[in-house]
Amino acid sequence: MTQTMTASALTANAFAPFGEVLEVSGPPTKLINAGKCGRWHDRALLDFADARAGISIFRSECFALPYEFDLVERHPEGSQAFIPMSADPFLVIAAPDENGRPGPPVAFLTSGAQGINLRRNVWHGVLTPLGGPGLFAVIDRIGTTPNLEEYRYPEPFRVTA
Amino acid sequence: MTQTMTASALTANAFAPFGEVLEVSGPPTKLINAGKCGRWHDRALLDFADARAGISIFRSECFALPYEFDLVERHPEGSQAFIPMSADPFLVIAAPDENGRPGPPVAFLTSGAQGINLRRNVWHGVLTPLGGPGLFAVIDRIGTTPNLEEYRYPEPFRVTA
Numbered sequence: 001m002t003q004t005m006t007a008s009a010l011t012a013n014a015f016a017p018f019g020e021v022l023e024v025s026g027p028p029t030k031l032i033n034a035g036k037c038g039r040w041h042d043r044a045l046l047d048f049a050d051a052r053a054g055i056s057i058f059r060s061e062c063f064a065l066p067y068e069f070d071l072v073e074r075h076p077e078g079s080q081a082f083i084p085m086s087a088d089p090f091l092v093i094a095a096p097d098e099n100g101r102p103g104p105p106v107a108f109l110t111s112g113a114q115g116i117n118l119r120r121n122v123w124h125g126v127l128t129p130l131g132g133p134g135l136f137a138v139i140d141r142i143g144t145t146p147n148l149e150e151y152r153y154p155e156p157f158r159v160t161a
Numbered sequence: 162m163t164q165t166m167t168a169s170a171l172t173a174n175a176f177a178p179f180g181e182v183l184e185v186s187g188p189p190t191k192l193i194n195a196g197k198c199g200r201w202h203d204r205a206l207l208d209f210a211d212a213r214a215g216i217s218i219f220r221s222e223c224f225a226l227p228y229e230f231d232l233v234e235r236h237p238e239g240s241q242a243f244i245p246m247s248a249d250p251f252l253v254i255a256a257p258d259e260n261g262r263p264g265p266p267v268a269f270l271t272s273g274a275q276g277i278n279l280r281r282n283v284w285h286g287v288l289t290p291l292g293g294p295g296l297f298a299v300i301d302r303i304g305t306t307p308n309l310e311e312y313r314y315p316e317p318f319r320v321t322a
Binding site (some may be wrong): 054056061 | 183184185189190193194195197198199200201202203204205207213214215216217218219220221222242244245246247248274276278287288293294295296298299300303
């Protein structure tokens with residue numbers, strides 16, 4: 001039986017169990033460029049088991065709500081940051097780990113001015129832009145081993161707005 | 162006397178002396194997410210003298226062309242990538258090094274679907290979005306020493322489209 005779940009607005013607090021929200025919040029760490037630019041400094045916990053960090057570009061098809069899924073995945077070897085290259089919202093699905101398997105998933109909608117950094121080994125859904133070109137810069141571990149674990153829930157979930 | 166220069170479209174070839182263009186070009190390195198997403202893998206030469214890489218958020222005022230400047234800067238301790246978080250073009254100014262000082266600058270206009278990675282110690286202008294929220298994710302060196310050298314040209318330059 002499909003379970004229905006509601007996506008809530010992405011906030012740093014709500015996302016804290018899974019990683020960091022990459023956004024402007026509060027005053028800038030410092031002003032640069034003669035006061036014309038704010039820098040919110042060092043907002044992601046980059047964490048790589050080995051190898052190194054790199055920047056890749058992802059381009060994904062867009063999806064619509066309600067969105068149905070049964071698959072989540074995680075990357076044991078490193079954190080993974082998604083920076084949208086357009087001001088369009090995307091859907092973020094994450095789940096707590098329960099003894100090596102994902103527990104009940106949660107869903108968030110970004111504001112259009114937010115990226116995320118998924119902590120290393122956090123269960124999450126695949127990239128799901130909801131509009132725009134579907135273009136993202138991804139900062140993750142560059143290595144030679146697979147670094148991927150997948151899990152299919154026995155029943156699908158349907159995410160609504 | 163102010164020198165006038167024309168900004169040209171940003172291409173990987175033209176930008177090669179200064180760093181990498183972060184964009185979709187050619188076929189993806191691989192398809193992921195059941196074929197719905199392309200990954201263009203590891204497109205930036207991240208290079209940090211010490212310390213570590215991090216992700217910061219910049220929000221800058223926007224600028225208009227023609228744009229006048231006399232200041233460039235560089236970061237001896239690390240590369241610096243700028244990922245626009247909206248599909249708006251920004252102006253990129255860079256200059257070759259000539260015995261420790263910047264030579265004649267060049268200017269590029271991004272397409273709205275491009276980021277850049279400036280190689281370590283490359284002379285460049287300050288962040289100059291030309292529209293939109295002026296929001297960027299910046300991947301650069303996180304450290305405690307200044308990592309900044311500035312240079313003011315004796316005469317300003319005016320960049321036109």
